Amino acid sequence: MKKIVIVGGVAGGATAAARLRRLSEKYEIVMFERGEYISFANCGLPYYIGEVITDRKKLLVQTVEGMSKRFKLDIRNFSEVTAIHRDRKTVSVKRVLTGEEYEETYDVLILSPGAKPIVPPIPGIETAEALFTLRNVPDTDKIKAYVDEQQPKHAVVIGGGFIGVEMAENLAERGVNVTLIERANQVMPPIDYEMAAIVHTHMKEHGIQLMLEDGVESFENNGRRIVLTSGQVIDTDMIILAIGVQPESQLAKDAGLELGIRGTIKVNEHLQTSDPNIYAIGDAIEVKNYIHGFETFVPLAWPANRQGRLVADHIHGIDVKYNGTLGTAIAKVFDLTVAVTGNNEKTLKQLDVPYEVVHIHPMSHASYYPNAQQMTLKLIFDKQTGKIYGAQAVGKDGVDKRIDVIATAIKGGLTVRELPDLELAYAPPFSSAKDPVNMAGYVASNIMDGVETVQWHEIDDIVANGGFLVDVRTPLEVARGAIDGSVNIPLDELRERLHELPSDQPIYVTCQVGLRGYLATRILQENGFAAKNLDGGYKLYSLVFGAK
Amino acid sequence: MKKIVIVGGVAGGATAAARLRRLSEKYEIVMFERGEYISFANCGLPYYIGEVITDRKKLLVQTVEGMSKRFKLDIRNFSEVTAIHRDRKTVSVKRVLTGEEYEETYDVLILSPGAKPIVPPIPGIETAEALFTLRNVPDTDKIKAYVDEQQPKHAVVIGGGFIGVEMAENLAERGVNVTLIERANQVMPPIDYEMAAIVHTHMKEHGIQLMLEDGVESFENNGRRIVLTSGQVIDTDMIILAIGVQPESQLAKDAGLELGIRGTIKVNEHLQTSDPNIYAIGDAIEVKNYIHGFETFVPLAWPANRQGRLVADHIHGIDVKYNGTLGTAIAKVFDLTVAVTGNNEKTLKQLDVPYEVVHIHPMSHASYYPNAQQMTLKLIFDKQTGKIYGAQAVGKDGVDKRIDVIATAIKGGLTVRELPDLELAYAPPFSSAKDPVNMAGYVASNIMDGVETVQWHEIDDIVANGGFLVDVRTPLEVARGAIDGSVNIPLDELRERLHELPSDQPIYVTCQVGLRGYLATRILQENGFAAKNLDGGYKLYSLVFGAK
Known part of the structure; x- marks a missing residue:
């Protein structure tokens, strides 16, 4: 019977080992892990530092002893695989x-x-x-011990990716003043700028000092002082470096296995490397983007686990393949949930793929039922076919559900025109009779049907260049803030006040969230005007630019 | 331009009117409503009685004045349509x-x-x-006034459907002692008995007295005394009659329109009645079951709203159709969420459709992150094709999300084999790297691959007839309760104790939730035993039968 050797006992490796054993009692399975711990709770580590998770034992999902016994595995921790000898099908192992x-x-x-x-x-x-x-439990122990013992007053987190943001939050929860430095103009790269803007505001409200579009030039004074590219200088008590991760592919490279983008290990759809007897899974591999097929690097837990299962199945002779990674991701950021699936605008621009965008601001459940929370939901799609390219959402409740539904719709090949047909569970504590996903589908379908919109980043230029912008909210709402240069005609007066509008140029319309603007746009179009609605309304505009 | 007359200004009717106006400024739209209020929050009414919703105005989603103005509608409330004259295309209207x-x-x-x-x-x-x-706001006002003024000590709710259960909860929240009487052996007919059993326990824990398999024989003493079929007598201060609803189809019937099952109005896929100039939508119509195509009656808010939109589109000349109703439904029952989509076992038995069932008990999110809640998730599917027939879930958190994802998967035509491929959003506060829906897909796929299970209602008979049942939990777990007649061999000792098992008969396996039982089943099968796992484990068994 086959002897299967696994290098790495966390996430994908551990999943593969367990699945192989379930498939057959006869495989000889050896799993090497360089560190002490296998199968630990990677994604929980920041929360242990933040003392949200208080019991360290909970981080250790499976122990070497427990998993060895249950799955009849030969697990060797503190064992680093240093070389692969493909000619004689052996690996060199160093007892650490x-x-x-x-x-x-x-x-x-x-x-x-x-x-x-x-x-x-x-x-x-x-x-x-x-x-x-x-990265791992010892790293976590070091950081937590430092916070516990040194009681730092200030920390700098370098890098605004998911881990950086989670660390900023968890250090703040420990009472540390946190400065987060990010070279880009936004945190959380998988979402687009305007969605990140909501996160920026929320992080600042929770005391995080955000320094965007800046980077570290040098560390001074044994790391107590950080000099930034902008020239600013920050004195601090500790630094978390979280600018990103790189695949651990040196072993594969040394063995002559083909590499992919950004130093990943290249695999085929069966997760085989260029040597068919060697598979690779998890954060180290190159994957195909599920929607557009390009090669990419998506170090996340879900793909690792899925790949761990599939690699075992394929080794066992089952004809399975990995269909690519959608990149569904989520994070808690204080009271917010930030979630994404599929491709964002930045990626589509790089790919030169045309797309349309809609933003809506639905309530998490019926607004008349207590504790409904408004979210911002963005849907990106192809105008011709209605194919869903991606979705992003930020809000305090119900965000995870809507992104999961859209991720499922993408895997089911549904178009935006089919989103209104999703028969989702409605009772007042959970949703509305038109769920946010239904609504996003309606709004996107309207675009396919010829409703024209402009985006938050376009409207200022339009108005500056003489565009006529009608704000159809009530005077009371307008008094609380409006886009410079807009003219207020409340929706319910629009039909009687059409003569106030210029007939020789397009009319741009805005409201609070985009819904009344859409109604106004339809009234205007029906009356012979060329009308375009500001997608996401003043709400989105003010979330990005602040209230005017 | 067409003159469109709408009979009924709530839910579907109001949706149709608004959509028609968005489609064209030129339609003449008249909407009749027998009562005072249009477009009120039907689904919120019990919560106003329970004072969860405290502001009565919030129940009135749109007012006659507001909606008339905004959508240029001729809305006539207190106006009952008493006859349709199809020959001259008029309706008789009575000013109430x-x-x-x-x-x-x-x-x-x-x-x-x-x-x-x-x-x-x-x-x-x-x-x-x-x-x-x-049914409506005046009914709500009457009930609330009675509770407010009379301060009843005891109430009887007759009928354990969604409205009955919601009323029981909301009266209990007002401090009323509630007895719920239901003729069937379970509440909430859309879910199956074992899932309802969890709800029964929870309702009892919250002080509801449940009287199942009993009905009302007569009311005595001006309704202060109820005599039941069982002979039991209940004295009470008030009665909510919620045994079900029937379509308001008399008007259609009198006009000679074709009726469907249970007195519904029959419509085609474009929602046209047998007279193509007359459409019908909402709670009064017959719909097709989305999965198996049979005619059914599903009075719920989502279909009404969807149909309201589609009917407007079709009248406007857009080629749309209503694809049938999945029956996705959800209710809060005190701290529980109860949700369902698709068809249940009872329905499939009536249809004589063969099916398989799996039950799992996953956590709502990573168990190491605080406040993870265990749910019970049931998936019903076809063993040959993997087609998803339905799903049900009961739990304190994350239930709505999983049912919505499965409802979406059904609409996307995904099979149970594709559920593990759903790339759902994972971070510890929201899910696990293998989401409950992924897990349900894995467990169902195992069944398709030949893993055999037995159900909670079969195991007692099996053991009574000499079946050999191994409980693979730890002795500590077994000491807290186990199925009568089971033999305890902990999973991690199973490989060494195979000689204790009879080799001439199938081995039935149980554990806590079904996972270790599956592992044990695989070990046994690999060692030549015929093994079957108790689906859902002791957890499901004890949820139904109580701890042994």
């Missing part, structure tokens, strides 16, 4: 604690080495003392 | 407040009359004083 080395044979090899934090050669980084990266 | 009658012409007629509570001719019902039904 003793330095001793030996070779182990395999029939099939699964590489699940993961990805490691990028540590760039910034001047002064070698002598920075309280500088941490976060 | 004056009794005055007149005729109104139409080009197209939309019937949206709704459904009314069934009031059976139970002896004594005419003289029962504090007996209420709940």
Whole structure:
């Protein structure tokens, strides 16, 4: 019977081992893990530092002893695989604690080495003392011990990705003043700028100092002082370096296996590397984007787990393949949920794929039932076919549900025209008779039917260049803030006041969230005007630019 | 331009009117409503009685004045349509407040009359004083005034459907002792018995006295005393009659329009009645079951709203059709969420459709993150094709999300084999790397791959007839309760204790939720035993039968 050797005992590796055993009692399965722990709660680590998770044992999902026994595995922790000898189908293994080395044979090899934090050669980084990266349990222990014992007053988080933002939140929850530095103009790259703007505001409200479009030039004073590209200088008590991760592909590279983009391990749809006896899964591999098919690198837990299952099935002779990664991701940011699936505008622009966008601001459930929360939901799609390219949502409640529904719709091949047909569960505590996803589908279908919109980033230029913008909200709403240059004609007076509008130019319309603007647009179009609605209304505009 | 007359200004009717106006400024649109209020929050009424919703104005989603103005509608409330004259395309309208009658012409007629509570001719019902039904705002006002002013100590709710259960909860929230009487052996007919059993326990824990498999024989003493079929007698201060609703189809019937099952108005896929100039939508119509195509009656808000939109589109010349009703439904029951989509076992048995069932008990999110709640999720599917027939879930958190995802998967034509491929949003506060829906897909796929299970209602008979049942939990777990006649061999000892098992008969396996049982089943099968796993484990068994 086959002998299967797995390199890496976390996430994908552990999943593959367990599935292989369920498939057959006869496989010989050896799993090497460089560190002490297998199958730990990667995604929970920031929350242990933040003392949201208080019991360290909970981070250890499976122990070496427990998993070995249950799944009849030969698990060897503190064991680093240092080389693959494809000619004789062996790996070199170093016992980390003793330095001793030996070779182990395999029939099939699964590489699940993961990805490691990028540590760039910034001047002064070698002598920075309280500088941490976060990947595993020992890293977590170090950071938590530092916070517990040194009680830092201030921390700098470098990098505004999901881990950086989660660390900023968890350090803030510990009472640390946090400055987050991000080179881009926004945090959380999988979402687009206007959605991130909502997150920026919320983080600032929770005391995070955000320094966007800035980077670290050097560390001074043993890492107690950070000099930024902008020239600003920050004194701090600790630093979390979270600018991103890179695949652990050195072992694969040294073995002559083909690599993919950004140093990933290249695999086929069966997750086989360029050597068919060697599979690779998880954060280290190149995957195909599910929607547009390009090669990409998506180090997330869901793909790793799914791949772990599929690799076991394929080794067992089942004809399965990995269909690519959609990139569904989610994070809690204080009281907000931020979630995304599919491709964002930035990616589509790079791909030169034409697309349309709608933003809506629905309530999480019936507005007349207590505690309904308004969310911002963005849908990106192809105007010709209605194909869903992606969705993003930010809000305090119900965001995860809507993104999951849209991720499911994408996998089901549904178009935006079919979203209104989704028969979702409605009772007042949970949704509305028209769920936010139904609504997004209606609004997107309107675009396909010829309703024209302009975007939040276009309207100022339009008005500056003489565009006529009608705000159809009530005077009371307008008094609380409106776009410069807009003219107020409340929706319910519009039909009687059409003569106030110029007939020789398009009329741009705005309201609070886009719904009344749409109604106004229809009235105007029916009366012979060329009308365009401001997508997302003043709400989205003011979320990005602040109230005017 | 067409003159469109709408009968009924709530839900579907109001939706149709608004959509028609958005489609064209030129339609003449007349909407008749028998009552005072249009477009009120039907589904919120019980919560106003329960004082969860405290502001009565919030129940009135749109006012006659506001909606008339905004959508340029001729809305006539207190106006009952008493006859349709198809020959001359008019309706007779009675002004409810004056009794005055007149005729109104139409080009197209939309019937949206709704459904009314069934009031059976139970002896004594005419003289029962504090007996209420709940359909509209005046009904709500009456019930709330009675509770406010009379401060009843005890109430009887007759009927355990969604409205009955919601009324029981809301009266209990007001401090009223509630007895709920239901003729069937379970509440909430759209879910199956074992799922309802969880609800029964929860309702009892919240002080509701449940009297199942019993009915009302007569009311005595002006409705202060109820005599049941069982002979039991209940004294009470008020009665909510909620045994079901029936379509308001008399008007359609009198006009010679074809009727469907249970007195519904029959419509085609474009929602046209047997007279193509007359459409019908909402709670009064017959719909097709989305999955199996049979005719059915599903009075729910989502279909009414969807149909309201589609009827407007079709009248406007857009080629749309209503694809049938899945029956997705949800209710809050105290701390529980109960949700369902598609068809249940009871329905499939009636249809004589073969099916398979799996039950799992996943956590709402990563168990190591605070406040994870265990849910029970049931998936019903076809073993040959993997087609999803339905799903039901009960739990304290995350239930709505999973049912919505499965409802979406059904509409996307996904099979149970594709559920593991759903790339759902994972971070510890929201889900697990394998989401409950992914897990249900894995477990169902295992069944398709030949894993055999037995159900909660089969195992007692199996053991009684000499079946060998191994409980693979730890002795500590078994000590807290186990199925009579089971033999305890912990999973991690199973491989060494195979000799304790009979080799001449199938081995039945149970554990807590079904997962370890599955692992044990695989080990047994790989060692030559015929093994079957108890689906849902001891957890489901004890939820139905109570701890042993």
